Amino acid sequence: MTATANPNMSDRHNHEPANYSRAFAIAIALNSGFVICEAVFGILSHSLALLADAGHNLSDVLGLLLAWGASMLARRPTTPRYTYGLRRSSILAALFNAIFLLLAVGAIAWEAIQRFVEPSPVLGGMVIGVASVGIVINTATALLFMSGRKGDLNIRAAFWHMASDALVSLGVVLAGIAIILTDWLWFDPVVSLIIVAVIVVGTWELFKDSLNLALDAVPEGIEPLAVQTYLSELLGVAQVHDLHIWGMSTTEIALTAHLVIPEGHPGDAFLAKVTHDLHDRFGIEHATLQVETGSSGNLCSQISCSNR
Numbered sequence: 001m002t003a004t005a006n007p008n009m010s011d012r013h014n015h016e017p018a019n020y021s022r023a024f025a026i027a028i029a030l031n032s033g034f035v036i037c038e039a040v041f042g043i044l045s046h047s048l049a050l051l052a053d054a055g056h057n058l059s060d061v062l063g064l065l066l067a068w069g070a071s072m073l074a075r076r077p078t079t080p081r082y083t084y085g086l087r088r089s090s091i092l093a094a095l096f097n098a099i100f101l102l103l104a105v106g107a108i109a110w111e112a113i114q115r116f117v118e119p120s121p122v123l124g125g126m127v128i129g130v131a132s133v134g135i136v137i138n139t140a141t142a143l144l145f146m147s148g149r150k151g152d153l154n155i156r157a158a159f160w161h162m163a164s165d166a167l168v169s170l171g172v173v174l175a176g177i178a179i180i181l182t183d184w185l186w187f188d189p190v191v192s193l194i195i196v197a198v199i200v201v202g203t204w205e206l207f208k209d210s211l212n213l214a215l216d217a218v219p220e221g222i223e224p225l226a227v228q229t230y231l232s233e234l235l236g237v238a239q240v241h242d243l244h245i246w247g248m249s250t251t252e253i254a255l256t257a258h259l260v261i262p263e264g265h266p267g268d269a270f271l272a273k274v275t276h277d278l279h280d281r282f283g284i285e286h287a288t289l290q291v292e293t294g295s296s297g298n299l300c301s302q303i304s305c306s307n308r
Contacts, residue, residue, distance in 0.1 A: 020155065021068070023144040023145060024158075027144055028064050032061050035057045038134065039051065041126055041127075045126040045127055045130075048112060050127055050172060051111075052192045055107070057165060063097035063161065067154040067157065069093065070089040070090040071090060073090075088248065088249060089249075090154050090249045091213045094154055094210035094250060095211060095213075095214050097157060097210075099207065104199075105196045105200055108196050112189040112193050113189070115188065119188075119189075125176070127173075131169045134165065138162050138166035142163040144162075145162065146159055152250050152251045153213070154250050156206075164202045168199075171195065172191060175187045175188055216244075218246070219247045222253065222284075227245060227255070227282055230281070236263055239259075239260035241260070243258075252285045253282075254285070254287070255278060256287075256289075256290070258290045259289055260293070260294040261293065263293075266291070
């Protein structure tokens with residue numbers, strides 16, 4: 001026999017609140033306008049740092065669009081074909097976002113290296129003015145996602161992208177000041193490479209986490225052995241096998257497990273308590289438990305079945 005977690009329980013930890021749609025819309029509008037501003041003034045001032053930041057912010061806009069679209073798809077109801085709905089689209093969006101960013105920084109790094117060979121004059125004052133606006137915009141948009149950064153990989157990605165952008169814009173301001181004071185044009189490509197380093201460091205964690213979720217790895221923050229121990233110590237449970245834990249989306253975790261209980265099915269109240277505890281102790285919203293007595297001799301264990 002099997003039991004699943006109460007759907008009403010999972011709703012409490014469902015996808016990001018509705019007000020994040022407004023946050024996405026505001027963030028996309030602000031950053032789209034700033035990308036255009038940075039690109040225009042970057043060309044006029046011959047600043048690679050501004051153009052690099054504009055390219056990064058453009059990738060952020062595309063990433064925000066992906067995350068917003070995925071969050072809406074994740075709320076679509078289930079169908080006979082898509083029995084879990086389209087929840088995993090949020091994982092794919094985070095993965096594509098990370099890959100896109102890593103490819104973009106490669107192009108920025110290459111151009112920065114070329115600037116070391118052939119430096120170009122930079123209008124430091126214009127760079128400082130535009131980048132200062134970027135600090136304000138990126139800080140404001142980061143604050144829009146601050147409250148949800150711990151519960152959703154997409155929201156966390158949006159928050160850290162905007163927060164790192166604010167720091168990057170600060171770096172561009174410092175480069176502009178240094179160029180005005182020293183007339184050292186190599187400050188511009190140096191800041192561009194620092195921007196690349198900041199993006200890579202922040203994006204690598206996003207890439208790793210989203211790739212793990214796409215490959216059905218146990219989500220970060222859950223220790224499989226702790227879950228196994230909890231289930232095996234339940235009253236009447238002689239063995240736990242075929243335990244699987246994976247992310248259904250960037251916000252929901254699922255579990256399936258076989259519980260061998262020789263005395264027979266313990267009743268619905270037992271299963272309800274276990275699924276409730278899995279939710280409260282480990283954050284697992286969708287638990288499916290299969291109860292077996294162990295008397296048939298035909299139980300398919302995770303180890304034996306994997307060797308067939």
